[in-house]
Amino acid sequence: MMKRTFAAALTSATALSGTAALADLNLYCSAQEEWCQIMEKSFEEATGIDVAMTRKSSGETFAQIQAEASNPKGDVWWGGTGDPHLQAAEEDLTEPYVSPMRDQLHPWAIAQAESAGDKTIGIYSGALGFGYNSEMLEKAGLPAPACWEDLTKPEYKGMVQMANPNSSGTAYTTLASMVQMFGEDGGFDYMKRLHANINQYTKSGSAPIKAAGQGETLIGIVFMHDAVATTVAGFPVVTVAPCEGTGYEIGSMSIIKGARNMDEAKAFYDWALSKEAQDLALQVNAFQVMSNVGATKSDKAPDLASIKLIDYDFKKYGSSDERKRLLSKWDTEVSTLPQ
Amino acid sequence: MRTVSLEQTTHPVLIFWIIAGWVGYCILPWYGVEGFWSFEWLVDGWPLDDDYAPAAVLVGVGQKLWLAPMLLALAAPLLVLGRRKTDPLYAQVLIAAGGFGFAWLVAQGLGIGLRGFTAEWLTTLFGTLDDRQFGMGYGAMVTASAFLFLFTHGIAARGAINGDVFVTSAIGGVIAVVTIFVFFPITKMLLAAFATDDGGYSVLGFFPKFFDDRIWGLDCLSGGRCGVAWNSLLLAVLVGVLTTLLGLAFALVLTRSGFRYKRLLRALTVLPIITPPFVIGLAIILLFGLSGTVTTSLAAMFGVEATRWIYGLPGILIAQLLAFTPIAFLVLIGVVEGVSPSMEEAAQTLRANRWQTFRTVSWPLMRPGLANAFLLGFIESMADFGNPLVLGGNFDVLSTEIFFAIVGAQYDQSRAAILAVVLLGFTLGAFYLQRFWLGRKSYTTVTGKGDAGVHPPMPNGLAYPVYAVVALWSAFTLVVYGMILYGSVVQLWGVDDTLTFKHYLTAFRIDWTEDGLRWTGSAWDSFWTTMTIATLAAPLTAAIGLITAYLLTRQTFAGKRAFEFGTMLSFAIPGTVIGVAYILAFNVPPIEITGTGLILVISFIFRNMPVGVRAGIASMSQLDKSLDESSLTLGANSWQTFRAVILPLLRPAILAALVYSFVRAMTAISAVIFLVSARYDMSTSYIIGRVENNDYGLAIAYSTALIFVMLAAVGLLQLLVGRTRIGRRTSHGEIH
Known part of the structure; x- marks a missing residue:
């Protein structure tokens, strides 16, 4: 049943250009405004894919994705604390995807993805x-x-x-x-x-x-x-x-189930895990620790290595x-x- | 006179709607096309392409056969074209055709969705449907309107409302849009109040959640904290009463005193209504917060320790009074102006002194205005969300609780729905209390009879306290706005006071390049979207609001109470709930408009319509019915009467509705935050993004710019609508 629903939603998107947005990728962004904007612009420059970005807090975005579940409008959800992403995965609102970029990531990012059945991944912590x-x-x-x-x-x-x-x-x-x-x-x-x-x-x-x-x-x-x-x-x-x-929290990224532009969503997903994309954080005063091992660290950022981090059980407490x-x-x- | 029109065989308007129905069915694309205003479909395969085909073509090639029965309903009215209006068959055929067509259109829209049948029982009844349909488009919209108005023509021909086609059609039209855009989404949302954790619905599960201690607890009487319901109620009553009194004080100074600078005072009372959310709250924190200017200097002066007294009830109360007094003022000024001086003169001729005149004549005649002002203040306070968020401290109110039940860490839609039910209960209670207080008395004062004279000035015993209150409040408002203006030109509000224009530059930069003008400021996108949407929404809101007010005050029809209740409903529910309800209702066929600019326009129309309705009712209950009657006796129909007699006398109400809806479209946030999309971002949601990001300077600069834009717009509207000249009155200020 679920599969048919999904197929119907997909075909509806392509067959009827109906109310589908004009952009090639609909990005829901839950980080701060400038960060969202620089991600949007840089991705457009890097790939030529036209992005329509909406910025809302992670709670609001989750509520929206939930409400739109039967007819998704967004393709990829980037940023925001991990729990709503995990909850979206739990409620089957997001799509599993294993990115080829995964070997460049910190273990905590991979661990989080595995705990959610690959439906989300850490981009910063x-x-x-x-x-x-x-x-x-x-x-x-x-x-x-x-x-x-x-x-x-x-x-x-x-x-x-x-x-x-x-x-x-x-x-x-x-x-x-x-x-x-x-x-x-x-x-x-x-x-x-x-x-x-x-x-x-x-x-x-x-x-x-x-x-x-x-x-x-x-x-x-x-x-x-x-x-x-x-x-x-x-x-x-x-x-x-x-x-x-x-x-600690892990800021996450997920692909929305039934995304109308699945290929572009995956392209964004891979790009967002690259060193180049993650280095953009510094330009907008985002002082989180990025998930790509090679990403440049800010001298103002709190050094995660010097902080005693507990072994946070995201699966249980999320x-x-x-x-x-x-x-x-x-x-x-x-x-x-x-x- | 009337018999002439009865002799006419067919009403031209009826012919228009019959043609419209056929055009909608046979020519326009039946389903939604990309972009409401884009006409790309004309050159892109229409009329044969599946996406753009009209219903007739789809049925003709054997697709979507469930659209076929509507042909019958379209054909039937043709049969009665030659008949007289008095012929019973004329009415019967129109009612049957319109009613069936409309019902069928709605039923197929709701019953067949993206995945075939939308309900389990339809599948069991008819088997699986291997076809599906998308959101309705122009064709469906036009055809639905045609069916609706054929139906109302039929009803009128049967003699309802004295056979008045304009009134029946107006009632039918308003009921239809209010049902679609108010009742339908709210029903969808409220169903969630009965939802259980496993996705089912249960009536029993509702009660324990409804009588929760966090909602109704009374611990504050014994030193603890009270439930949110009591907090909201207390706040809303205080705000309702105080805004009404403050608004009345301003209205009295403007109409019944020799005060010179009335224009200035008028502008001052409008300022808060055109202020984007959060800004007043931030200014109040900088004045009265723990490190605020006023708090620290008072603490130093009296040698006491500065406290966080502003957080909680006092802070929200001050901010809401600042924000909502103008609404009370806008309602009251029309009413206070409208009280006929002849009545007051009559009282004085009968040897009443000025105080007696005020107490026994002017004050009772202002009652509809007072009641409406209180109601608006009460409801606004209940639904307000920005001020409690900034200044609430630990004083929780329903609106913020609803917001965080939806977007917070718990994602508890059913709790949100239950809180919404509580909130709705309060607002409806206030609504009925208001009706009870007004009773069945007559408040008519504008009669069209000799109406010369000027309002007597206020009695002294009243004038001095009123002057004092107005002076104090004006000074306070000026200080708050001084702070805001200052905040937009300093480096970092409250920390670094170096003067700078960089915030304005970041937001509103314009560069001149070889390609011409480039709007490089970060605020331009959301600014233009907001302007467009506000400009579209304002006249529509005023029109629907005033027509509704006309129906409610001038016509009697079955279900009028329920109708009035429906028009107030969307106003009584906080925007957050409306936002989520709209997403739930309009993200899927038959009406699929999320992510468009249209949904923003529609949400503004139906959220702000009640102000038009209230202002219209308050003004109209002062207009003597004999004015309409004389117009009707002289042979005008009800549409002509409405246009030529009532509308011109309603200018203050029209202005109030236009101004309010324009301004609200630029300052509202709670519903908007759910409905904005990448393509249609609004100023307020952009501003909140800045505040969230510590970028107060930019947020305040943008807000300040918006205030000036709205001031200009309000001035322009005032010029366009013009002033009403009731009688030959001149105000005192102009005499001096």
Whole structure:
């Protein structure tokens, strides 16, 4: 049944030029705007394939792909945190593909692809951490935090901000990392102690570090590359790699099942894993670690080798069952506590 | 007089629709072609190519045979062409043909999709269908309209609405489009509220999810946190009441005082409505946030510690008051102007003092305006999404919860749908409360009888507090906009205050090269798309809104309440839900328009139409029915009456609808974010991309530029529509 559906969708796309877009490749992009644009332009220059790009956050893109499942409009989905990509793979919304570029990649990228039945692949990774506003810290005369444990100290009461794990993938990664680092009981105990210091659970994942930049909070828990980007944008933010070690995300790429331009989608997929394509990140101040082994590293980027990364179990903690369980536990046991 | 038209054998409009039906069926491509406005199909194999063939050709070569029965419905009206309107057969044939044709067209569209039959039971009934069809195109659209209007002609001929063809057709048309673009997508979305995890539907599963503590919890009474439903309700009531009062204060100063700089004040009240989302929120943070100018200086002055007091209810409330007071003002100014001075003069002749006159005459006559202003403020606040996102702190409201239930880490569509049901319940509750308060009284004041005179000034006891409020609020608005303008010309807002124009250059650069002008700024693409879509959507919105208002105030017909409810529905549901509902409903045949500019235009029309309807109703309930009646007695039909009598008196409402829909098309974000595509990106979604990326300067510069563009557009609209001269009134300002 599924196969026929798929074939019908494909033929419908080619037979009836109907409402199919005019471009040769429809790219859904979930990274930052400039990065998406430079990827679009450079791919067009490299291959002559005309690209129509739409930029949306990974959650929105996932919702759109889900809604469009019976009549896909996009071909390839590039960028954005790995969990929605994994979930799309789980829900059979994306197409398995083994790229010839695979031997040039870091092991963590390949491991992620294998865990998802080759339906997605890592293009960059970024470690979780936090950043603080150095001017505020000095004014308040407080010590600089260096570890996760520091964030629960009473002197930072009402000064730490993180996103709400219910709405943000970044915050969910934080929760899942704590559970993996300290065990389920220890992890939740940590979240409870941290809760006492939190001034706000924001909706969006990178909001806490922007608030820190503007002096609206002292500390924001975010991905380290977001903190570095805030510093580079001119804000007085210092990035910290927590001493206990930390979890990380893998920014991913998937081909959408039933893509109308399958060949072009694969061409983009292969190109996006090349060193040339991945070096573009530096031009747009994206400080993630790229998945191609040969990709150039920025001196401003947090060096993944110097950060203690935990062995993050993407398959388990990316699955919707585990996610639902942890989130509802966080909802009932942590978020309801008095602050 | 009327008998003359009855003697005529056939209405020319009927002939037009019969021809339209045949053209749609036999000449135009039946299915959707690439690009609504592209006419490439004319030279690309039409009419024989399968993709572009009209229905008649498809049926003729033995394809898509399910389209054939419509021929009957097209042929039948030809039989009654020679008959009189009073002949019962005339009405019966038209009703049967139009009704059957339309029903069949809809049924085949819904029943047969991309993969043959769309429902299991159709396959069991008729066996597997080895054919399929795509989204409907021009042909289907024209033929469907033809069937619809044949049907309404038939209904009119049977004597409904006094045999008035214009009114029956207008009712039929509005019901059809509202059903397709409001009820249909929302039903699809709400079905998700009953969805279970395994893909089925269950009514029982709905209740535990609906009565969840996170929605209805009352812990805040005992020191904890309350459910989102209560938060939203509290906020919306506060915003509704306060925006109405503020809007009224501005309207009173403009109409009933000797204040000199009315134009300036008017421009000031319009400013917030033309401000793209997030910008007001950012300015408020820079003023009142933990490191904000006001907070830090107050903290230093009084020796207290700066706090994050703005995050939560206070912040959202301030931002929403700034944003929505203009809407209340736009509704109220028409009503306050419309209250007839003769009534107030009558009161004064009867020795009422100015205060008594205001309290017993002017105020009660303003009630429809007050109620409508409150309703709009309430609904806007419920559906607002940008301000709570920036300033909400830990004060969760329904609209953001819905958004993050859909796009957040949980992807819980059914929770989103349930929250949408709660939100809808509140807005409908407010709607009925408003009707209850207005009751069945008459608010007619514009009668066409002698209506000279000017509005008496406000009584002093009222005037001083009103002046104070208006002065304070204007000053505050100016400060906020000063901050925004400043933010667009500094290097990095809040950190590096070096003056620079680089943000404007990045966004709106134009280069002069050998090939001519090159729009190299990064904002141009989304800017032109937005302008085009806003320009297309505004007049359509105003037209549909005012026709609907006319039907609701001037005509009585069965199901009027349900009809009125339907027109308010899309406004009461937050844009996010509309966005997802539109994707679910219009990504597959029979109507396949996602990824086009058309879906953006349509979503704006139906989201903003209620403002046209409300403004129209408020103004029209002040126009005495005797005006219509005298026009009808003099032999005009209802269309002529609408065009020549009602429309000119409705200029304030038309302006309100045009301005509002144009501006909303340029500033709305929540529905848009789901509907934009690579080819059709809108300004707001571009701006949010910049904000997400720490690029505040560019975002604010773009927003500032948009504000000026919209100011110009609003001024232009005002010139085009012109002012209504009701009676021979002049305002006080012009006398002085």
